[in-house]
Amino acid sequence: MSTSPFVIALNKIDYPPAVASIFNAIILCAVLSVGNSSVYGASRTLCALAENGQAPKILAYIDRKGRPLFSVALSIVVACIAYINVADVGPKVLNWLVALSGLSSFFTWGSICACHIMFRLAWKAQGHTLDELSFVSPFGIIGSCFGLGLNILCLIAQFYTALSPLCGAPSVAGFFQSYLAAPVVLVFYIIWKIWKKPPFMRPSTIDLVTGLRQLNTVELIATEEAERLSWPKWKRILSRIC
Secondary structure (H helix, E strand, O other): OOOOHHHHHHHHOOOOHHHHHHHHHHHHHHHHHHHHHHHHHHHHHHHHHHHOOOOOHHHHOOOOOOOOHHHHHHHHHHHHHHHHHHOOOHHHHHHHHHHHHOOHHHHHHHHHHHHHHHHHHHHHHOOOOHHHOOOOOOOHHHHHHHHHHHHHHHHHHHHHHHHOOOOOOOOHHHHHHHHOHHHHHHHHHHHHHHHHOOOOOOOOOOOOOOOOOOOOHHHHHHHHHHHHHOOOHHHHHHHHHO
16 A cells, blocks of 8 residues: 555655554545445345346345345455456456446436436326325426436537547547447347337336335325424525425
């Protein structure tokens, strides 16, 4: 860790050596925390996919303590790919791995916005009102449409910069390193549609019942509203915005 930029900076300003060691310990704790949360998120995602028939069924196994053991094990094994950075070809391989996930945030948040739009349309089409929901997005469908539009614009802008980079000459390798995730997502989507043949859902046919928790929503909302009215004005305004 002596080559860490933080340690180099601390050494240059003549801090005691112990300070650099403490900083290294903090960085290691942060890295372990990120690794722990990544394994947790990846394993639960794999388990949920397996339960929905979108991944091998073995990954849906959960032991008596509620741990998806096979999903956790697979997540840890795949994470070991990071050690390839020790090899001479490591940086090149990691560049392509990053290319696979480079656009994931746009697809993830775009999908979330699209799902919220379809949910609200289905909720209305099937005769429900917003009063039945325990939580309502502050900006509603308009906010999700705006978010979806921004994600699409980002994908378009990324395509343009991948096709015609601002620095350097365009190349096939450079294009795919910047935009590889898009064709991968598209290919997997087409394979899924061909393999499972799921129907295209309309708002009137979307299932809003499966997994629904039975709550006394009216009473819950009334309790929350009564508590909200006791807040100071600035806090009520802030809660509406955030």
